[in-house]
Amino acid sequence: MSAPLLKTVDICLAFGGVIAADQIDFELAEGERLAVIGQNGAGKTTFLNICTGYLSATRGKVFFDGEDITGLPPRTITRKGIARSFQIPQIFTEHTVRECMQLAASAVQHRWNPLRPLCKSVNLDEVEHTLELVNLASRANDQACMLPEGQRKLLDVAMALVLNPRLLIMDEPTSGVCSDEKHGLMDTLMRALSERRVTSMFVEHDIDIVTRYATRLTAWVGGKIAADGPPAEVLKDPIVVKNVMGG
Amino acid sequence: MRTRGLTVLLVAAGATLPIFIPWLKTPVILAINNGLAVLGVLVLIRAGQVSFGHAMYVCASGYAVAYAGRFFHLDGVVLILAGTLASIVLGALIGLFIVRYRAIFFGMLNVAFSMVLYSILVKFSTYTGGSDGMRVDRPPFAGFTFERSGFETTLLYVSICIAVLAALIVQRYFASASGQALAAIKTNETRLEYLGISARRVFWGGYVASAALCGLGGSIAALAQGLVTPETGYWVRSGELVFIAILGGSSQAIGAFLGAVVFEFVRLYAAAYVTGAWQLVLGTALIVIIFAAPSGLVGLVTRFGRGRAGGHAS
Numbered sequence: 001m002s003a004p005l006l007k008t009v010d011i012c013l014a015f016g017g018v019i020a021a022d023q024i025d026f027e028l029a030e031g032e033r034l035a036v037i038g039q040n041g042a043g044k045t046t047f048l049n050i051c052t053g054y055l056s057a058t059r060g061k062v063f064f065d066g067e068d069i070t071g072l073p074p075r076t077i078t079r080k081g082i083a084r085s086f087q088i089p090q091i092f093t094e095h096t097v098r099e100c101m102q103l104a105a106s107a108v109q110h111r112w113n114p115l116r117p118l119c120k121s122v123n124l125d126e127v128e129h130t131l132e133l134v135n136l137a138s139r140a141n142d143q144a145c146m147l148p149e150g151q152r153k154l155l156d157v158a159m160a161l162v163l164n165p166r167l168l169i170m171d172e173p174t175s176g177v178c179s180d181e182k183h184g185l186m187d188t189l190m191r192a193l194s195e196r197r198v199t200s201m202f203v204e205h206d207i208d209i210v211t212r213y214a215t216r217l218t219a220w221v222g223g224k225i226a227a228d229g230p231p232a233e234v235l236k237d238p239i240v241v242k243n244v245m246g247g
Numbered sequence: 248m249r250t251r252g253l254t255v256l257l258v259a260a261g262a263t264l265p266i267f268i269p270w271l272k273t274p275v276i277l278a279i280n281n282g283l284a285v286l287g288v289l290v291l292i293r294a295g296q297v298s299f300g301h302a303m304y305v306c307a308s309g310y311a312v313a314y315a316g317r318f319f320h321l322d323g324v325v326l327i328l329a330g331t332l333a334s335i336v337l338g339a340l341i342g343l344f345i346v347r348y349r350a351i352f353f354g355m356l357n358v359a360f361s362m363v364l365y366s367i368l369v370k371f372s373t374y375t376g377g378s379d380g381m382r383v384d385r386p387p388f389a390g391f392t393f394e395r396s397g398f399e400t401t402l403l404y405v406s407i408c409i410a411v412l413a414a415l416i417v418q419r420y421f422a423s424a425s426g427q428a429l430a431a432i433k434t435n436e437t438r439l440e441y442l443g444i445s446a447r448r449v450f451w452g453g454y455v456a457s458a459a460l461c462g463l464g465g466s467i468a469a470l471a472q473g474l475v476t477p478e479t480g481y482w483v484r485s486g487e488l489v490f491i492a493i494l495g496g497s498s499q500a501i502g503a504f505l506g507a508v509v510f511e512f513v514r515l516y517a518a519a520y521v522t523g524a525w526q527l528v529l530g531t532a533l534i535v536i537i538f539a540a541p542s543g544l545v546g547l548v549t550r551f552g553r554g555r556a557g558g559h560a561s
Contacts, residue, residue, distance in 0.1 A: 052441070078443035090438035092431045099427060106424040107442040114420045114452070121424045163442065 003066050005030045005167055005199050006082075011050055011060035013223075020046040021057060022223040028167070033190070034201040035210040035231065037244055038220030044203045045087065047220075048169050052084050053077045065166070083165035087172045087203075089156035093145035097136055097155055100144050101127045104159040127162065133192050134158045134185075150177040154185065161192060168193065170202040174209060182206065186213050207235065207245075219244050253548050254414075254501050257508065261407050265400075272399045274511050276471045279406040282507035283464030285491045286417055287457035292497045293421060294453055295433030296349060299485050300357025303364050304334040304458045305465035306480025310368070312469040313381040323388035323470055330466025331459055338458020339451075346450045358482050368477035380476030383469050402471050409467070413460060414500035420456065429453045461488075490529070494536055496543020505544050 004027040011024040020043045028034055038044050049055040051062055053074040061070045069077055078084075092100050105122040113121070131137045134154040139147065144155060153176055160168055173189065174182045190213050193200050204210050210217060210231055217231040219240040226244075227237040234240055261279065265271040284305050291298050311333030312326045321329065345356050368375045375381065385393070388401050420426045428449045431439050436446040469475045478484070487510070495506020513532060517525035540547040 074440045075443045075445055078441055084441055086437075090435055090441065092438065093434045094430065095427065095434070103424065103427050103431060104442050106427075107444050112423075112425050114423050114425045114456075115416070116424070117419070117422045118424045118427045159438070159442065 004028055004063075005065055006051065006201075007063040008047075008051065009061045009063070011047070011057045011062070013046060013050065013055065013057045019043075019223045021050065021060075024060070024223075024225060026218075026225065028199065028201060030166075030199050031197070032199055032201075033193070033213060033215045035214035035217045036201065036203045036220065037205065037207075037210060037217065037240075039244060042220040042244075043223040044220050045171055046223075048084070048171055048201075048203070051077075052082055052169060078163065078165075081166035082169065083160035083163045083167070084169045085153070085157040085160045085171065085173060087175065089149075089152035091144045091147075091152055091155050091159065093143070095144055096141055097144055097147070098127065098131070098140040100155060100159055101131060101140075101162055104162045108163055130158050130162045130192075133161075133188060135188070150181060150185075153177055157189065161196075161198075164196065165198060168198050168200045170200065172203050172205065174204065174206060182209060183212075211235070250499055250501050250545065250549060253505065253545075254411075257501070257504060258407060258411060261508075262404065265403055269396070272403055273471065274515055275508075276399065276403050276406050277468055278508045278511035279403075279410050279504065280464035280468040280471070281488075281491065281511065282504035283410060283413055283467075284461040285488050285495065285503035285507055286413060286500055287460030287464075288488045288492045289497050289500065289503050290417065290420075290429075290453050290457040290460065292492060293426070293433070294429045294450055296353050296450075297489055298357040298457070299354045299482065299489060300359070300361035301457065301461050301488050302480045302482070302484035303357070303361035304338060304461035305468070305484070306361075306364060306368070306475070306477065307337050308334040308462035308465035309383075309469035309475035309479055310375070310381065312466050313383045313475050316383050316386055317381070321386060322390065323386045326386055326470065327463070327466040330469065331462040334458045334462025334465065335455060338455045338462075342451045342454040342458070346447045346454055358485065361480055361482060361485055365477050365480050365482075368480065375477070378477055380474055380478075383473050383475060385473060386470070399471065402467060406467055409463060410504060413463065414504070417456075417460075417500045425449060425452055490533060492543075494533060494543060496540075496545035496547075498542055499545050502543050502545035505548075509544060 006028040008024055008026045011021045013021040024047065036044050046055065050057050053072050056071055061068060063069065064080055064082060069080065102118050102122050105127050106118060109122060131140055134157065136151060136154055136158065139151065147155060153173060157170060157173055174185060177185055186209055214231050217234040218225050219227040219234055221243045226239045227234045261275055265275050284301065288298060288301050308330035312330040315321055315329045316326055341360055345353065348356055369378050385398055388398065393401060428439060428444055432446050432450055439446045491506040491510045492503065494510060495502035513529060514525055517528035521528060536543065
């Protein structure tokens with residue numbers, strides 16, 4: 001088996017007295033679709049923030065594709081191939097949807113000639129293709145601030161996707177999306193990810209979605225990974241049933 | 248395209264009126280070059296940041312022109328380039344530090360830097376002429392030697408050409424990837440970073456561009472006035488640049504020049520008719536603008552244009 005795509009060794013971080021990450025040793029192999037579950041405050045988002053450079057761990061190391069990326073800033077980690085979407089969508093509210101996507105695409109191509117129009121600096125086909133993939137093509141000319149929450153979420157994911165990452169990390173991609181659209185969204189997303197052979201990791205509360213789309217599941221309790229394995233097995237684990245499912 | 252018509256009108260008026268009414272030359276030259284500095288402030292407003300210290304770059308370039316003129320007796324064209332370069336270098340250095348800050352901290356740090364420059368210029372009077380400033384002797388321009396009137400006419404047309412060119416370049420910059428990233432600083436720096444783009448580097452580029460525009464305006468203004476004083480870098484002057492940006496409207500480059508022209512003439516006439524209270528007139532004008540046309544004079548013009556276009560359609 002090849003080296004893991006993402007690996008953390010002994011990650012520790014505490015906010016005051018609250019332990020958010022407690023000696024986390026974790027590996028993610030290329031091609032996996034990992035779901036992360038856990039109650040609020042279990043350390044899920046903190047872990048994502050440490051992996052993407054937003055927070056620095058007090059101890060421990062993060063490796064991406066065998067390379068030590070501990071302590072690097074988010075933009076450097078992003079350039080290495082880890083893209084991310086957020087629980088609260090991070091979009092450019094005063095740009096149109098298409099401009100947001102073009103700006104994201106331009107980041108990959110590094111064309112910063114200040115006299116060359118943005119729309120000529122990027123691969124427009126790829127932008128349009130990604131917009132269609134997440135069903136936002138019809139809203140491409142609207143200001144991003146006009147989108148409802150669910151579509152903001154899609155735009156946020158699409159902006160990460162157009163970076164052509166090797167690993168896509170999504171923090172609750174379906175929260176805020178109305179429940180009858182959730183499965184449609186996850187279907188398209190997962191199709192896009194397998195089309196581009198992107199490894200993914202997503203925080204999710206909807207157990208139905210987890211069992212349907214994830215190839216592996218980790219359950220977090222008190223800053224630790226309490227259970228790790230195929231979704232069906234993890235969901236039966238007594239610790240998970242007690243602490244995560246609230247059973 | 249209402250603004251294109253407005254641009255043509257402004258350029259035509261600026262190019263012809265002073266020929267028939269010679270006393271207009273100096274105020275028009277000064278208005279255009281003030282407009283260049285305001286354009287610099289507009290670049291930063293694009294990123295959602297307001298600098299209350301940008302007269303520093305106008306002032307620095309003026310002194311660079313004065314020194315270069317005194318010691319090397321250079322041509323006017325070279326002096327303008329030298330003044331602009333001085334501002335670019337200063338902006339690039341101060342920018343390294345200042346692009347880490349946003350909002351009120353960014354605004355006030357610019358004031359702080361500008362007041363340091365102001366104090367140096369006032370205190371070291373042996374080298375800088377103190378508050379009396381330095382004379383800038385009329386240099387030859389592009390190889391030709393001019394009398395006062397000819398020199399002013401030349402500067403007028405040079406200013407107009409540079410202003411049009413600068414406005415076009417700034418509009419192109421705004422539409423480019425760097426310019427759009429600059430505008431994105433206003434709404435979401437986190438996302439910029441997570442696209443792999445350094446918000447600080449993008450902002451630094453905008454900051455240097457804004458210093459360059461202020462320097463360009465400051466250099467030509469120094470030549471036109473034949474004098475530079477520390478007063479050009481005083482914080483009140485920086486405030487004026489922001490004032491004009493709001494008056495003209497920050498959505499389009501032309502707003503800077505429209506605002507600057509209106510400002511110059513309101514000041515001129517208000518000073519003549521209500522001596523000592525021209526600030527009162529300007530203040531009132533700004534309050535009216537903010538209430539009636541939050542997007543500035545340019546906003547008024549485009550709204551008027553849209554209203555007319557709508558009328559034709561129906």
